[in-house]
Amino acid sequence: MxxxxxxxxxxxxxxxxxxxxxxxxxxxCAPVRMPVPASVTIPMSMHIGAPAVPTVKVGETVKVGQLIAAPGGFVSSPVYASVSGKVKKIDDMLMSTGRFMKAVTIEADGEQQVLETLxxxxxxxxxxxxxxxxxxxxxxxxxxxxxxxxxxxxxxxxxxxxxxxxxxxxxxxxxxxxxxxxxxxxxxxxxxxxxxxxxxxxxxxxxxxxxxxxxxxxxxxxxxxxxxxxxxxxxxxxxxxxxxxxxxxxxxxxxxxxxxxxxxxxxxxxxxxxxxxxxxxxxGMPLVEKVVTVDGSAVKEPRNVIAPIGASMQSLFDFCGGFREEPRKVLYGGPMMGIAVPNTEFPVMKNTNAILALGEKDAVLPEPTACIRCGRCVDACPLNLMPAAIEAAYNRRDVDKLRALHANLCMECGCCSFACPAKRMLVQTNKLAKGLIMADNAKKKAEAEEKAKKAREKAGKEAAVK
Amino acid sequence: MNELRVSVSPHLRGPRTTQNIMLDVLIALCPAFIASVILFGWRSILLTAVSAAACVACEYIWERLMKKPVTVGDLSAVVTGVLLAFNVPASMPVWELIVGDIVAIVCVKMLFGGIGCNFVNPALVGRVVMFFSFTGDMTNYQFPSVTAGRVDALSSATPLAAIRAGELNWDYFGRLLLGTHGGVLGETCAIALIAGGVYLCVRKVIKPIIPLAYLGSTLVFGWIFGSSQPVLAVFSGGLLLGAIFMATDYVTSPTTNLGKLVFGLGCGLLTAMMRTFASSAGAVTFSILLMNLVVPYINDLTAPKPFGGVEAK
Known part of the structure; x- marks a missing residue:
């Protein structure tokens, strides 16, 4: 070693x-600080693990760098105010994952007063x-x-x-x-x-x-x-x-x-x-702002922006001169693994490194056609998986084959879908395949527990008879 | 702003499409097509055009009848049609060629589920059916006009027959390259076929593994089996056409590099055996078809090892 x-x-x-x-x-483009947005919405889960728990109340005045949410467990992270102002609401918001998450909305006073005790x-x-x-x-x-x-x-x-x-x-x-x-x-x-x-x-x-x-x-x-x-x-x-x-x-x-x-x-x-x-x-200044690359064919003036966490995507696009064409797809992150969002009101989060707005040409969803078994997905996969075979196994709902093909190794990097001339949605299928394996594991576990429980009961009864 | 599209990543797709891959194959077939027109005359154009049109028509009609999405736009039927035409002599009656087209597209391709689902090469099965149904017409090899009046090893027999008879020597190498000898439409001009193969490799439509393994092993095994001209045999008959354009068909060849190597070597061994011990006609066709059948096994045995993969206990 x-x-x-x-x-x-x-x-x-x-x-x-x-x-x-x-x-x-x-x-x-050296990063440029954007003007303080009118308000920021900071989700309590901008990390993997337990969501943070708000420590501020509606109406409370906060300053930049002030703790607004404490870690909700060991695998969690505290959240700090990125602007100075007043807490307007603490409410559920729709995240890009499709789930709802608590978020703290702060109305900015525009003065960006820094917490004195930092x-x-x-x-x-x-x-x-x-x-x-x-x-x-x-x-x-x-x-x-x-x-x-x-x-x-x-x-x-x-x-x-x-x-x-x-x-x-x-x-x-x-x-x-x-x-x-x-x-x-x-x-x-x-x-x-x-x-x-x-x-x-x-x-x-x-x-x-x-x-x-x-x-x-x-x-x-x-x-x-x-x-x-x-x-x-x-x-x-x-x-x-x-x-x-x-x-x-x-x-x-x-x-x-x-x-x-x-x-x-x-x-x-x-x-x-x-x-x-x-x-x-x-x-002593915690993570309250991020350098975010704002780019994509629909953005008028692509640049790197220093944005307070919680600023809406729209405020960043506005700072970059708005749109040169109607955006048809907006992403958190890069085009290979980024997450598409349904509107531009989503906030900049801790782990946001880029937001992209793609115009019509870049946002076309290609129609998948039949797999021609060219092997380009296999040649593209950094982990030596066989995406087309995984897709076929998933379509048969063949969990054992999916395990044998190591579908769980997939990191969803997107190389297979990128390479596929038939434009098949290989990453999407692989995500589903992982879910199928997970569901099967849970089912097997439950069955094993049930069996063990029955065996215990049986043993108990026999003991009672004796 | 209310019409944003949401989809699973990646949001960026590569430039390759099934259609532009097939278009590249057609471009790669162009040199051989031009050579066939020069060598065998206008009937080459007629047969190629009719065959391509018949294949497209078969696929279109089948899909309409079966109420399936029409996929003729992917150009794969055109490729099949052109390859089939390349496998018949210039004198082939048009209707017989159309029978081959129907077999290839309907029986081999569409009945098994269309593009990507056939387990053997459609054009080759079409050729086999024509070969046994119309043996006389299929082996009525035409001779290019440039050979008329000359009396030598290549004026009456195909190069393969001449090799079997031990009559071919290196003086004929130039003619094998240029294709000025008897044979079917698309197989005679070695230079044109090699140019097409190089184009396919450069455009990364195919990897050179299968053609090189196939040609190399045919040479080596031919030599082992005592062929009188193992090197010239590589440039004779349908070998180049088969090795470059038929054996490399995605659907019916293995996925991994190792698999492709095994497949190419197998094709070469079978071809050399058949050419030596059986009939030289159809050796390439049957070799590839036989190897097509074992592709699923080759794929299973040569599957790549997942990076960091741990075998389940």
Whole structure:
């Protein structure tokens, strides 16, 4: 294992992927702060895990950086006010997942008064560092939204052989991580130093797609000032930034099915996430704003916007000059894994790295035709799955075959659907296939429990007879 | 603003469509078509056009009768039609060719569920049916006008027959490349077929694995089995047409690279065996059809290993 970590073994087989267009139109746009919106709506769940619990009441006055919701469990994250003003309502809102979630709406006074009591946290050891990470409200900002404090809460620090900083940013259009690497290199440096100091991370690898030579250079210059930090320029093959893909391409290690990166000795942290942690430790300002790439064929002036969390998508589009054509599809995130929303009132969340508005041409939903078994999906899948076979098995509702095909491994990166000439909805089917496996597992579990219960009852009766 | 579309990711699709893949195949067939017109005259145009039209008509009528969506726009029927025409001699009566088209499209393709569902290559089955139904017309090989009046190994027999008789030597290599010898419409001009194959590979419509494995193994096994001209045999008969355009049919060839290699080697072994020990006519056709039948097994045995996959206990 030690030897493998010496670097990506050139003899390792290369993973597949898709040559997606880059469209990094906004890479040169330094982020611009948008004016304070009239109001912000901040959902209580902008992370994976238990929703946060509101700690403010309607009518209460809040300031920037003030806690408005406390973590609702261990796997959760606190939420802070991103504007100063008055809490207007705490109500259910429809999320992009189709579920309702509690959200705090704050009417901004436009003054952006910062909470006076904000102060850098007292970080002296691992426990206080992890507390600070938790209090920062930082979650996986690359899109996943997994609470970073939970990710860093490792039982045994020796397990962490390498921390991989994800600067791949393989999604088309999105350039917010690019801007972090260019503009916030120093925050990333401080973040690395924190990891090295409190978590004794022996090795830090920064993985960047080599279509961002400026980022590679900036990060290399920064890494040169530190010990045990290296930059790996990776080929721009989507999904280079996928966790398992990045671990493999930087260390040669494979995360086994159903296991965590830590089982392969690695932790992956997005570069913007790390910078946000460092900012909090140094200044005491929690995560209240995000650099968001606003782009897409319907946007008049694509650019990177510094937006308060909770600002509506519409307010960001307005700041970017409005629309050049009627938008037909609006996305959270990039076009490969982004989530389409039904209107532009959805808020910027912690893990929002981009919002895209696509015009008619880019929003066409292609009509699926029959599979011609060309094998392009198999050639595109980074995890060596057989998407067309999974689709066929799902259509037969053949759960055993789906298991044999490892449908659960799928990370829904979209390469198969992208490559498919018949325009089949392979990712959609794979999501359904996972659901089918999950339902079957639950059913089997219930049946096993029922059987065990009956066996117990029977044993009890027999004992009673005797 | 009230008409936003919501769909599952990805929201970006690649440029390839079934239609533009089939169009690329047709473009790749163009050099061989032009060569056939030059070599065999205007009947080549007639047969190719009629065959393509008949295939499209069969698919269209079938789908209308069965009340299914019409899919002739994907051009796959055109490809089948052109390939079938390439497999008949220039003197073939038109109606016999149409019988082949009907068999290919209706019996092999549509009855099994249309594009993507046939388990053997439609054009090859169409050819087999014509071969056994109209053996005389199917083997009435025409000779290009440029060979008229010459008396040599290629003026009366096809190159394969000449190889079997031990009469072919390297002096004829140039003629094999140019196609100035007897045979069916689309198979004679090696240069044109290779050009089409290179185009398909460059456009990434096919991978070169199957053609190279097929041609290479035919050569090697031909040599092992004692063919008088194993190298020239590669450029003779329907081998190039079959290896480049028939064996690479997506539906009836394996998915993975390893599978494709196995498939190509199998085709080559069978072809060399049949050409040596049985009849040279139809060796390529039957080799590919036989290998088509084992594709599901090849696919099962060469399935890729999922990345990080753990086998269930």
């Amino acid at each position: 030690e030897k493998e970590l010496e670097g990506r073994n050139v003899n390792l087989p290369k993973l597949h992927g898709a040559h997606v267009p880059h469209r990094k139109n906004t890479a040169g 102060a850098p946290p007292d970080v002296t050891d691992l426990a206080s560092f992890l507390n600070a990470v938790r209090d920062s409200g930082v979650v996986g900002l690359g899109g996943a939204g997994f609470p970073t404090a939970v990710k860093l809460s490792v039982k045994d620090l020796k397990q962490v052989e390498a921390v991989i900083i994800n600067g791949a940013e393989c999604e088309p259009y999105v350039t917010s991580d690019t801007r972090t690497m260019l503009d916030d290199a120093d925050w990333i440096r401080q973040g690395i130093e924190l990891l090295q100091k409190y978590m004794q991370v022996p090795r830090v690898i920064i993985g960047i797609e080599n279509n961002k030579p400026q980022c590679v250079k900036t990060m290399s210059d920064m890494a040169a000032k530190l010990k045990n930090v290296e930059v790996k320029a990776l080929p721009p093959l989507y999904p280079q930034g996928g966790e398992k893909v990045l671990i493999y391409n930087t260390t040669g290690r494979i995360v086994p099915e159903g296991k965590l990166p830590l089982d392969a000795g690695a932790i992956v942290i997005n570069c913007t996430t790390l910078a946000a942690i460092a900012k909090y430790v140094a200044t």
